[in-house]
Amino acid sequence: MRKKYIMAPGPTEVPADVLVEAAKPVMHHRTPQYRKILTEVIEGMKYVLGTVNNIYVIGSSGTGAMEMAVANTVNAGDKVIVATIGAFGDRWELIAKAWGANVVKVAAEWGYAVKPTELKKALDENPDAVAVFTTLNETSTGVYNDIEEFGKLTVNHKAILVVDGISGIGAQPFYMDKWNVDIIAVGSQKGLMIPPGLAYLAASPKAMKVVDNNKSPKFYFDLKKYEKAMTKEKMPDTPWTSAVSLVCQQAVALKLIREEGIENIWDRHKKLSRAVREGMLALGLKLFAVENPAVVLCSVMVPDGIDGKALMKKIRDDYGISMAGGQGKMEGKIFRIGTLGYTDRFDAIMGVAAAEMALKDMGANIEIGKGVKRAMEVLIEENYK
Amino acid sequence: MRKKYIMAPGPTEVPADVLVEAAKPVMHHRTPQYRKILTEVIEGMKYVLGTVNNIYVIGSSGTGAMEMAVANTVNAGDKVIVATIGAFGDRWELIAKAWGANVVKVAAEWGYAVKPTELKKALDENPDAVAVFTTLNETSTGVYNDIEEFGKLTVNHKAILVVDGISGIGAQPFYMDKWNVDIIAVGSQKGLMIPPGLAYLAASPKAMKVVDNNKSPKFYFDLKKYEKAMTKEKMPDTPWTSAVSLVCQQAVALKLIREEGIENIWDRHKKLSRAVREGMLALGLKLFAVENPAVVLCSVMVPDGIDGKALMKKIRDDYGISMAGGQGKMEGKIFRIGTLGYTDRFDAIMGVAAAEMALKDMGANIEIGKGVKRAMEVLIEENYK
Numbered sequence: 001m002r003k004k005y006i007m008a009p010g011p012t013e014v015p016a017d018v019l020v021e022a023a024k025p026v027m028h029h030r031t032p033q034y035r036k037i038l039t040e041v042i043e044g045m046k047y048v049l050g051t052v053n054n055i056y057v058i059g060s061s062g063t064g065a066m067e068m069a070v071a072n073t074v075n076a077g078d079k080v081i082v083a084t085i086g087a088f089g090d091r092w093e094l095i096a097k098a099w100g101a102n103v104v105k106v107a108a109e110w111g112y113a114v115k116p117t118e119l120k121k122a123l124d125e126n127p128d129a130v131a132v133f134t135t136l137n138e139t140s141t142g143v144y145n146d147i148e149e150f151g152k153l154t155v156n157h158k159a160i161l162v163v164d165g166i167s168g169i170g171a172q173p174f175y176m177d178k179w180n181v182d183i184i185a186v187g188s189q190k191g192l193m194i195p196p197g198l199a200y201l202a203a204s205p206k207a208m209k210v211v212d213n214n215k216s217p218k219f220y221f222d223l224k225k226y227e228k229a230m231t232k233e234k235m236p237d238t239p240w241t242s243a244v245s246l247v248c249q250q251a252v253a254l255k256l257i258r259e260e261g262i263e264n265i266w267d268r269h270k271k272l273s274r275a276v277r278e279g280m281l282a283l284g285l286k287l288f289a290v291e292n293p294a295v296v297l298c299s300v301m302v303p304d305g306i307d308g309k310a311l312m313k314k315i316r317d318d319y320g321i322s323m324a325g326g327q328g329k330m331e332g333k334i335f336r337i338g339t340l341g342y343t344d345r346f347d348a349i350m351g352v353a354a355a356e357m358a359l360k361d362m363g364a365n366i367e368i369g370k371g372v373k374r375a376m377e378v379l380i381e382e383n384y385k
Numbered sequence: 386m387r388k389k390y391i392m393a394p395g396p397t398e399v400p401a402d403v404l405v406e407a408a409k410p411v412m413h414h415r416t417p418q419y420r421k422i423l424t425e426v427i428e429g430m431k432y433v434l435g436t437v438n439n440i441y442v443i444g445s446s447g448t449g450a451m452e453m454a455v456a457n458t459v460n461a462g463d464k465v466i467v468a469t470i471g472a473f474g475d476r477w478e479l480i481a482k483a484w485g486a487n488v489v490k491v492a493a494e495w496g497y498a499v500k501p502t503e504l505k506k507a508l509d510e511n512p513d514a515v516a517v518f519t520t521l522n523e524t525s526t527g528v529y530n531d532i533e534e535f536g537k538l539t540v541n542h543k544a545i546l547v548v549d550g551i552s553g554i555g556a557q558p559f560y561m562d563k564w565n566v567d568i569i570a571v572g573s574q575k576g577l578m579i580p581p582g583l584a585y586l587a588a589s590p591k592a593m594k595v596v597d598n599n600k601s602p603k604f605y606f607d608l609k610k611y612e613k614a615m616t617k618e619k620m621p622d623t624p625w626t627s628a629v630s631l632v633c634q635q636a637v638a639l640k641l642i643r644e645e646g647i648e649n650i651w652d653r654h655k656k657l658s659r660a661v662r663e664g665m666l667a668l669g670l671k672l673f674a675v676e677n678p679a680v681v682l683c684s685v686m687v688p689d690g691i692d693g694k695a696l697m698k699k700i701r702d703d704y705g706i707s708m709a710g711g712q713g714k715m716e717g718k719i720f721r722i723g724t725l726g727y728t729d730r731f732d733a734i735m736g737v738a739a740a741e742m743a744l745k746d747m748g749a750n751i752e753i754g755k756g757v758k759r760a761m762e763v764l765i766e767e768n769y770k
Contacts, residue, residue, distance in 0.1 A: 022404070022407030022580075024404070025404065027707075028393050060449070067605040195628065195629055196411075217456075217485060217602065219452045220448055240445075240447075241581045243582030245581075245630075245631075246580075322416060
């Protein structure tokens, strides 16, 4: 008997109470009964995002929400700024270019965040930029950006601030309205604790003005169609058939999130990620994130002489845990331990223990127990309850 | 205690064995374990669609697959033919126009199918048309098109044949390759017997040449990205995070479909829909479909003096069955009883019984039991087993 776990930065573990919800009979989506549940999800997402803006519930992965953000705000030839710190930031560039944007790239070296001063320089030099596309938590490197500071720069600029919150939302501090974020894109399978298949988008009044003037071709992701559906018969609806079972699961997961309290959830992620990080350091391993280390995952350098891909395979096949290897140029060079979503202290301990044992199996110079000991000490220091 | 049923033309009832699959822990999507399940789904869909073409598994509703078909084949300014017989055929026109197409519309009156001779005329008059967009089963009217005959016309024409099979696939005869269909778009929540949230698209070699020359902006629905993912590490994958729980459900539902046999399933739908149709006629009601009556649903004229919207509400709230009212210009004027997907003889009988009782409640001149009697006779005549 080998139990199976997911400790990837998404998909993440789904609480059993949320899993069983999907086993209930499917509701018809155009009924008041279902639309009441959709309304609960929308209200719950407003709470999670700290916003009074409408929430659009999309049947797609998070990438679909990113494309929706671009396709509704960028006209061909528009200048946009992409503030990127890894593979998912670079995805903004790919999408923006696919839609004909003229991209000004502000890229930090992998492992670092974009400095607000660098973004300020780009905004000053490009008063005609219509949008800044950036990332809350960069999953590929395990580094977060300082979105609050970015918002202070865009609030008085023509450009709207568009944030990929796919892996960060529900895990780390985020206040859409207070931080002047204009568009946030979210995926369901990370901090929101349901399976993949749903995405969310919210847009500020400043963003909606840009959307109103957008001419790019679109249909499924046409934000105005979602907007219109929100007020149909005075109750929220979706323009296309809703992914009913996932939405019902999200309603249950959002109840759990409200019970714990979003700020407590952020605090939990901070403590768990610190425990893993310090556990790795205690083993003598090097972290990949040089600044702003993520709370949703810990990115660790694979020790010299160890095959990073084989390490992930061993942890998955011999220890039962799906972690994540490196992406893009870091493939095989780092591994990433998720502490994202439905996670508790023993998940952090388990992740460190698995890394220790698998690295030892592969001949790394590891003193078994040293990382776990430090992780436990951190949890005690942090007064984790 | 009032049991709840769905007898809409989608979403449809999901078998309990398929429902419980979604209650299992979520797998990570980039694992061989998951990609084996994805492969089963792809192979199962090839069987259902009668094709050797690749199947692309999309996280979206069926409308997303329709847009994927357009965004990958239509360049702005291209001429396309839309052969429409109702609201969903008209959706092709909306999407094609959103992508800048010059649309030649071949529209039948609602209740009728497009005559192959009419399509032939349009193809002859428009040798520069790049695509014909049409509908296998038109859900809004309950009429199907003769796609086999359409394929005989497009096979020797420049235009590709693109079919919305969202409500028809898994219910009525369809052979992608034998009938020379170039692109088929499918949704998960109808004949495929799982909840909404997944869509499928397959494309012929003729279609892939058009896709290769397409310049329209796209990212999430970029067919070439799906194509590339199919052969990654010699095992199918998806370019974006897969809707894992829905794909696992689809694998179970496709096993059920293979066990019954696709041609037996088509035959079952034919018999059940005939039972409902003749039950309605026996009650003195008028059918809306004048030709090619659908096998996935029966569209019935609301009797004079009865409020069609109130009838649907009564059947839903007092009898527990979600049926469907009219769409677009037929709102309030017809009602639609689905016999789609996971349906058996007693579903057909139940649908007729509910319509009888609710109409009687509302003062219609109905002889209780007359429709059900005829439906049962039809099932016996058809030797339904």
